[in-house]
Amino acid sequence: MNFRPIQKNTNLIVKNQQSTCCNQNLNSAPWISGFINSKYGMIPVVKTDLDREDYKGHIRSRISSYRDNFTINPGLYAVGNPDSSSHIFVTANYKMSFDLLRKSLKKINGWILVLNTGGINVWCAAGKGTFSTEELIKQIKSTHLKDIAPSGKIILPQLGAPGINIVAARKATGFNILYGPVKAQDIPEFLQCNYKANSSMRRVTFSIKERAILIPIELFMIKKKFLAIALIILIYGGLTLEGIIFNKIPETSLPLLIALVISIISGAIITPLLLPYIPFRSFALKGAISGLSLLYLADYIFGIFTKTNPFLKIAIIILGTLFSSYTALQFTGSTPFTSLSGVKKEVRFTLPIYISAIVISIVLLIINKAIQWSLI
Known part of the structure; x- marks a missing residue:
């Protein structure tokens, strides 16, 4: 040759x-x-x-x-x-x-x-x-x-x-x-x-630097989901018996949007960076813990959710924790120590919980709207 x-x-x-x-x-x-x-x-x-x-x-x-x-x-x-x-x-x-x-x-x-x-x-x-x-x-x-x-x-x-x-x-x-x-x-x-x-x-390593490098693509992968959920939140916030009123949007939508951003930060950034230090092996649980903690911290420091209706506040906590958990779960495909069978097992375990949490949150959001419209 x-x-x-x-x-x-x-x-x-x-x-x-x-x-x-x-x-x-x-x-x-x-x-x-x-x-x-x-x-x-x-x-x-x-x-x-x-x-x-x-x-x-x-x-x-x-x-x-x-x-x-x-x-x-x-x-x-x-x-x-x-x-x-x-x-x-x-x-x-x-x-x-x-x-x-x-x-x-x-x-x-x-x-x-x-x-x-x-x-x-x-x-x-x-x-x-x-x-x-x-x-x-x-x-x-x-x-x-x-x-x-x-x-x-x-x-x-x-x-x-x-x-x-x-x-x-x-x-x-x-x-x-x-x-x-x-x-x-x-x-x-x-x-x-x-x-x-x-x-x-x-030795297979997964240092904080190696985890941080993966964060941008994780954020990119959830971008479309984030925009879709944000649009739904805006529509929900402005929804009245007369139709969608734009000046009504901030009252309800702002706390939900803040919770959404917090859940993305906790699930796609905080959880990967602090992965070895957050309790439990389950990525879904790790994401839920970091999401709930960050939501509580934001509310404690800035009082973001203190003035919201109790039904809306509970829905915010559930949905924020859920989305943080779901976002963290997506990170399993990027780690060198998770297996396909393990990921499937975790998804089978968390999916019913996610569905139940969404149903409960929808009921709470409906009650919140009914209160806003003076129906109850």
Whole structure:
């Protein structure tokens, strides 16, 4: 196999190149430095230095729906100048996962095998079944990896362990497959230590910094729900027997809107930041505790809800606590220590409680309106 750098206007035959990251053609992708010409076609050689566009993509994927399109083609890539015995590092086709891996492979000659995880990172994809034994075997065979790197060891990310049956994969492909460290940045040391990982390499961390990074996307994901609920609150506040009166909106809507904002702050920000310190393992309970505490604190300091009707106040407390709990529950998909079965179990437990709380709150809000309209 011969290496040749990218040249302008060169016609390359690259399978499935039309769906690469950001709708780029592989020949123009800035993170590719050249191609290896094999008998099975051109194999892209990737850079190990990330540029401004890469980091810009990382930021956009953390704060918007851009993450849904922040993907690369599954298949085989090269780093450095690999040969038939070079290591093969496996990752997901979520571009950030791919970037963090290639950044960690400086001065290493190797192959990168990208699985089709639907643009989801390794941990989440393993839990959902897309970072799987079947997909690994499929990509090994479709890329002709046994011919290209017959003596190479396949190194899987440790966070992909829930989705991969190593014994079955070894038997089906004939490759020596092993787990690497949790973090890609530890790969060079892992290789130098003859594939032995120390305790820190195997330890899954979820520090306050790692949790804080995830907050923007959590806020983005609940944005539409927040706007829909806010609209309902405004309509409810202005509703009278004569129709919707705008000057009536602040009286009822303002306390509800404040409670809604407080519940989002507690569920999507406070709960993730204070996750290890809030009692109970259940994320729903953690969110409920932080939500109820913040609502009480806001009322105690500012007297926000003291002048409201008792029925409205109880409804505010129930709904604020519920929404904080629900928002915190969404964070389970971002943590490295929750399982799919555990999340499903918690949802089954909390759903009836949520429904009951909503029904009770609706009854209380109806009573509150009836009092405002002097019907009771």
